[in-house]
Amino acid sequence: MLPLILLGIGFGAGALGALLGVGGGVVLVPALIFLADLPFGTAVGTSLVCVVATSVAASAVHFTRDGVSIDTAVPLQAFAVAGAVAAGLGAPYLPVRGLYIAFAVMLLYAAWRAWPRPQRAATTLQPHPLVGRAGAGAGGVVASLLGVGGGIVFTPLLHVALGLDFHRAAATSVYLIGLTAASGALVYLVRGDVAMPLVGPTMLGVLIGATLASAGARRVSASWLGRVFAVLLIYVAGRMLMRGLSGA
Numbered sequence: 488m489l490p491l492i493l494l495g496i497g498f499g500a501g502a503l504g505a506l507l508g509v510g511g512g513v514v515l516v517p518a519l520i521f522l523a524d525l526p527f528g529t530a531v532g533t534s535l536v537c538v539v540a541t542s543v544a545a546s547a548v549h550f551t552r553d554g555v556s557i558d559t560a561v562p563l564q565a566f567a568v569a570g571a572v573a574a575g576l577g578a579p580y581l582p583v584r585g586l587y588i589a590f591a592v593m594l595l596y597a598a599w600r601a602w603p604r605p606q607r608a609a610t611t612l613q614p615h616p617l618v619g620r621a622g623a624g625a626g627g628v629v630a631s632l633l634g635v636g637g638g639i640v641f642t643p644l645l646h647v648a649l650g651l652d653f654h655r656a657a658a659t660s661v662y663l664i665g666l667t668a669a670s671g672a673l674v675y676l677v678r679g680d681v682a683m684p685l686v687g688p689t690m691l692g693v694l695i696g697a698t699l700a701s702a703g704a705r706r707v708s709a710s711w712l713g714r715v716f717a718v719l720l721i722y723v724a725g726r727m728l729m730r731g732l733s734g735a
Contacts, residue, residue: 490688492522497537497692502700504538504693505545507716508642508657508664511693512538512635513594513723519689521726525682527583531634532675533682533689535668538636540690541697542665545658548701554658556651562616563623564666567637570627571667575674578632587731590633593640594724598717603710618648626663631671636664639720653713 496518497511504511512534519530549555578586622644626637633639638660646656675681 489523489685493518493685493689494692496522497689498696499692500537500689501541501544501693501696501698503696503715503719504541504636504638504664505548505661505697505700506657506712507638508645508660509635509638509716511541511697512630512633512668513639513720515689515693516590516634517723517726519682519685520730523682523685525685527586528578528675528680529682531578531632532672532678532680533685534634535630535636535672535675536681536686537690537693538634538668539665539672540693542636542661542668544694544697545661545701546665548698549658549661554655555662556645556655556659559619559645559649559651560659560662563619564663566620566623567627567630567641567663567667568670570624571631571637571670572627572674574628574631575671579678581632584731586632587727591724591728591731593629593633594720594727598720598724602717603713619644622648623663627667627670630664630667631674634671637667638664642716657712 496514500511500514500518503509503514515534515537516530519525519533520527523530525533546555622640626640626644629635629640630637641660641663642656645651645659646653649656651659672681
Protein backbone atom coordinates (compact mmCIF):
# COMPACT_ATOMS: atom_id res chain seq x y z
CA MET A 488 0.00 0.00 0.00
CA LEU A 489 2.90 2.39 0.60
CA PRO A 490 3.52 3.10 -3.13
CA LEU A 491 -0.16 4.00 -3.61
CA ILE A 492 -0.10 6.22 -0.53
CA LEU A 493 3.05 7.95 -1.76
CA LEU A 494 1.46 8.41 -5.19
CA GLY A 495 -1.47 10.22 -3.56
CA ILE A 496 0.78 12.27 -1.30
CA GLY A 497 2.97 13.17 -4.26
CA PHE A 498 -0.11 14.35 -6.17
CA GLY A 499 -1.17 16.61 -3.31
CA ALA A 500 2.38 17.88 -2.76
CA GLY A 501 2.85 18.61 -6.45
CA ALA A 502 -0.46 20.46 -6.69
CA LEU A 503 0.17 22.57 -3.58
CA GLY A 504 3.75 23.16 -4.57
CA ALA A 505 2.77 24.45 -8.02
CA LEU A 506 -0.05 26.65 -6.70
CA LEU A 507 1.89 28.13 -3.80
CA GLY A 508 5.42 28.13 -5.19
CA VAL A 509 6.82 25.92 -2.42
CA GLY A 510 7.83 22.81 -4.36
CA GLY A 511 5.80 20.44 -2.16
CA GLY A 512 8.62 19.61 0.25
CA VAL A 513 6.60 20.89 3.21
CA VAL A 514 4.30 17.93 2.58
CA LEU A 515 6.82 15.37 1.34
CA VAL A 516 9.39 15.59 4.15
CA PRO A 517 6.91 14.97 7.01
CA ALA A 518 5.14 12.28 4.95
CA LEU A 519 8.37 10.40 4.28
CA ILE A 520 9.32 10.65 7.96
CA PHE A 521 5.98 9.70 9.48
CA LEU A 522 4.69 7.20 6.87
CA ALA A 523 7.85 5.68 5.40
CA ASP A 524 9.83 5.93 8.67
CA LEU A 525 12.85 7.47 6.96
CA PRO A 526 15.60 9.25 8.90
CA PHE A 527 15.44 13.02 8.58
CA GLY A 528 18.43 13.29 6.23
CA THR A 529 17.15 10.58 3.87
CA ALA A 530 13.67 12.13 3.83
CA VAL A 531 15.23 15.47 2.88
CA GLY A 532 17.29 13.97 0.05
CA THR A 533 14.34 11.97 -1.31
CA SER A 534 12.10 15.03 -1.13
CA LEU A 535 14.60 17.16 -3.05
CA VAL A 536 14.68 14.69 -5.93
CA CYS A 537 10.87 14.79 -6.13
CA VAL A 538 10.73 18.57 -5.78
CA VAL A 539 12.75 18.85 -9.00
CA ALA A 540 9.81 17.17 -10.74
CA THR A 541 7.44 19.80 -9.35
CA SER A 542 9.59 22.57 -10.74
CA VAL A 543 9.97 21.00 -14.18
CA ALA A 544 6.25 20.26 -14.59
CA ALA A 545 5.00 23.57 -13.22
CA SER A 546 7.61 25.76 -14.92
CA ALA A 547 6.82 24.21 -18.30
CA VAL A 548 3.26 25.51 -17.94
CA HIS A 549 4.19 28.88 -16.39
CA PHE A 550 6.72 29.71 -19.13
CA THR A 551 4.11 29.23 -21.85
CA ARG A 552 1.98 31.86 -20.07
CA ASP A 553 4.82 34.27 -19.31
CA GLY A 554 4.18 33.66 -15.61
CA VAL A 555 7.83 33.57 -14.54
CA SER A 556 9.62 36.88 -13.92
CA ILE A 557 12.95 35.99 -15.52
CA ASP A 558 14.30 39.51 -14.95
CA THR A 559 13.84 38.95 -11.20
CA ALA A 560 14.95 35.31 -11.08
CA VAL A 561 18.20 35.38 -13.07
CA PRO A 562 20.14 37.73 -10.73
CA LEU A 563 19.12 35.55 -7.77
CA GLN A 564 19.72 32.02 -9.05
CA ALA A 565 23.49 31.86 -8.52
CA PHE A 566 23.07 32.82 -4.84
CA ALA A 567 20.29 30.26 -4.41
CA VAL A 568 22.40 27.45 -5.89
CA ALA A 569 25.45 28.40 -3.81
CA GLY A 570 23.36 28.30 -0.63
CA ALA A 571 21.91 24.90 -1.57
CA VAL A 572 25.29 23.28 -2.25
CA ALA A 573 26.92 24.70 0.88
CA ALA A 574 24.06 23.57 3.12
CA GLY A 575 23.90 20.13 1.51
CA LEU A 576 27.58 19.57 2.26
CA GLY A 577 27.22 20.75 5.86
CA ALA A 578 23.92 19.04 6.71
CA PRO A 579 25.42 15.78 8.16
CA TYR A 580 27.29 17.76 10.79
CA LEU A 581 24.22 19.51 12.23
CA PRO A 582 22.06 18.11 15.09
CA VAL A 583 18.86 16.52 13.79
CA ARG A 584 16.70 17.78 16.68
CA GLY A 585 17.85 21.31 15.95
CA LEU A 586 16.87 20.90 12.29
CA TYR A 587 13.35 19.77 13.27
CA ILE A 588 12.92 22.83 15.48
CA ALA A 589 14.44 25.13 12.85
CA PHE A 590 12.03 23.66 10.29
CA ALA A 591 9.07 24.39 12.57
CA VAL A 592 10.13 27.96 13.38
CA MET A 593 10.73 28.72 9.71
CA LEU A 594 7.28 27.40 8.77
CA LEU A 595 5.55 29.49 11.43
CA TYR A 596 7.31 32.64 10.23
CA ALA A 597 6.41 31.87 6.61
CA ALA A 598 2.76 31.29 7.64
CA TRP A 599 2.64 34.69 9.32
CA ARG A 600 4.08 36.40 6.24
CA ALA A 601 1.80 34.49 3.84
CA TRP A 602 -1.52 35.27 5.58
CA PRO A 603 -3.42 37.85 3.44
CA ARG A 604 -3.49 41.36 4.85
CA PRO A 605 -5.50 44.46 3.94
CA GLN A 606 -4.06 46.33 0.99
CA ARG A 607 -1.84 49.20 1.99
CA ALA A 608 -0.88 52.25 -0.02
CA ALA A 609 1.86 51.51 -2.50
CA THR A 610 5.35 52.55 -1.47
CA THR A 611 8.02 54.02 -3.71
CA LEU A 612 10.84 52.52 -1.66
CA GLN A 613 12.89 49.90 -3.50
CA PRO A 614 14.56 47.06 -1.59
CA HIS A 615 18.35 47.05 -1.57
CA PRO A 616 19.78 44.51 -4.08
CA LEU A 617 21.43 42.68 -1.19
CA VAL A 618 17.99 41.83 0.21
CA GLY A 619 17.16 39.71 -2.82
CA ARG A 620 20.58 38.07 -2.95
CA ALA A 621 20.68 37.30 0.76
CA GLY A 622 17.13 35.96 0.59
CA ALA A 623 17.98 33.76 -2.38
CA GLY A 624 21.02 32.36 -0.57
CA ALA A 625 18.89 31.69 2.51
CA GLY A 626 16.33 29.92 0.33
CA GLY A 627 19.07 27.66 -1.02
CA VAL A 628 20.26 26.86 2.51
CA VAL A 629 16.72 26.06 3.64
CA ALA A 630 16.21 23.89 0.56
CA SER A 631 19.15 21.60 1.25
CA LEU A 632 18.81 21.48 5.03
CA LEU A 633 15.07 20.83 5.13
CA GLY A 634 14.21 19.34 1.73
CA VAL A 635 11.58 21.93 0.86
CA GLY A 636 13.15 23.33 -2.31
CA GLY A 637 13.46 26.81 -0.82
CA GLY A 638 10.00 28.01 -1.82
CA ILE A 639 9.15 28.69 1.82
CA VAL A 640 11.65 31.55 1.54
CA PHE A 641 11.38 32.37 -2.17
CA THR A 642 7.62 32.99 -2.33
CA PRO A 643 7.50 35.50 0.58
CA LEU A 644 10.75 37.08 -0.67
CA LEU A 645 9.39 37.63 -4.17
CA HIS A 646 5.90 38.62 -3.05
CA VAL A 647 6.54 40.73 0.06
CA ALA A 648 10.09 42.06 -0.38
CA LEU A 649 10.40 42.32 -4.17
CA GLY A 650 6.79 43.27 -4.92
CA LEU A 651 5.61 40.59 -7.36
CA ASP A 652 1.91 39.68 -7.22
CA PHE A 653 1.25 36.32 -5.52
CA HIS A 654 0.66 34.29 -8.71
CA ARG A 655 3.79 35.63 -10.40
CA ALA A 656 5.82 35.24 -7.20
CA ALA A 657 4.71 31.60 -6.91
CA ALA A 658 5.57 30.86 -10.55
CA THR A 659 9.01 32.48 -10.23
CA SER A 660 9.60 30.65 -6.96
CA VAL A 661 8.84 27.32 -8.66
CA TYR A 662 11.50 28.10 -11.27
CA LEU A 663 14.12 28.91 -8.61
CA ILE A 664 13.14 25.80 -6.65
CA GLY A 665 14.20 23.57 -9.54
CA LEU A 666 17.72 24.98 -9.44
CA THR A 667 18.14 24.73 -5.68
CA ALA A 668 16.50 21.31 -5.36
CA ALA A 669 18.60 19.84 -8.17
CA SER A 670 21.81 21.24 -6.65
CA GLY A 671 20.98 19.94 -3.19
CA ALA A 672 19.68 16.59 -4.47
CA LEU A 673 22.97 15.94 -6.26
CA VAL A 674 24.86 16.28 -2.98
CA TYR A 675 22.46 13.89 -1.20
CA LEU A 676 22.57 11.39 -4.09
CA VAL A 677 26.36 11.25 -4.02
CA ARG A 678 26.23 10.69 -0.26
CA GLY A 679 23.63 7.90 -0.63
CA ASP A 680 20.93 9.76 1.32
CA VAL A 681 18.09 9.17 -1.15
CA ALA A 682 15.56 6.31 -0.81
CA MET A 683 15.42 5.48 -4.51
CA PRO A 684 12.61 2.82 -4.25
CA LEU A 685 10.28 5.53 -2.94
CA VAL A 686 11.16 8.12 -5.58
CA GLY A 687 9.23 6.50 -8.46
CA PRO A 688 5.64 6.56 -7.11
CA THR A 689 6.15 9.84 -5.28
CA MET A 690 7.61 11.62 -8.30
CA LEU A 691 4.83 10.30 -10.57
CA GLY A 692 2.22 11.77 -8.24
CA VAL A 693 4.15 15.04 -8.04
CA LEU A 694 4.36 15.36 -11.83
CA ILE A 695 0.62 14.78 -12.30
CA GLY A 696 -0.40 17.10 -9.45
CA ALA A 697 1.97 19.90 -10.46
CA THR A 698 0.96 19.81 -14.12
CA LEU A 699 -2.79 19.90 -13.43
CA ALA A 700 -2.51 22.57 -10.72
CA SER A 701 -0.30 24.83 -12.84
CA ALA A 702 -2.82 24.73 -15.68
CA GLY A 703 -5.56 26.04 -13.39
CA ALA A 704 -3.53 28.27 -11.07
CA ARG A 705 -4.82 31.59 -12.45
CA ARG A 706 -8.42 30.60 -11.71
CA VAL A 707 -7.73 30.35 -7.97
CA SER A 708 -7.96 33.43 -5.73
CA ALA A 709 -4.57 34.64 -4.50
CA SER A 710 -6.11 35.51 -1.13
CA TRP A 711 -7.53 32.00 -0.75
CA LEU A 712 -4.17 30.49 -1.72
CA GLY A 713 -2.44 32.59 0.92
CA ARG A 714 -4.79 31.32 3.64
CA VAL A 715 -4.44 27.67 2.58
CA PHE A 716 -0.67 28.10 2.48
CA ALA A 717 -0.58 29.55 6.00
CA VAL A 718 -2.81 26.85 7.53
CA LEU A 719 -0.77 24.09 5.91
CA LEU A 720 2.46 25.57 7.24
CA ILE A 721 1.10 25.89 10.79
CA TYR A 722 -0.04 22.24 10.82
CA VAL A 723 3.28 20.92 9.53
CA ALA A 724 5.19 23.18 11.93
CA GLY A 725 3.31 21.70 14.88
CA ARG A 726 4.15 18.14 13.85
CA MET A 727 7.81 18.91 13.29
CA LEU A 728 8.13 20.90 16.52
CA MET A 729 6.71 17.96 18.50
CA ARG A 730 9.21 15.62 16.86
CA GLY A 731 12.12 17.94 17.59
CA LEU A 732 11.21 18.62 21.21
CA SER A 733 10.49 14.97 21.99
CA GLY A 734 13.73 13.77 20.43
CA ALA A 735 11.88 10.88 18.76
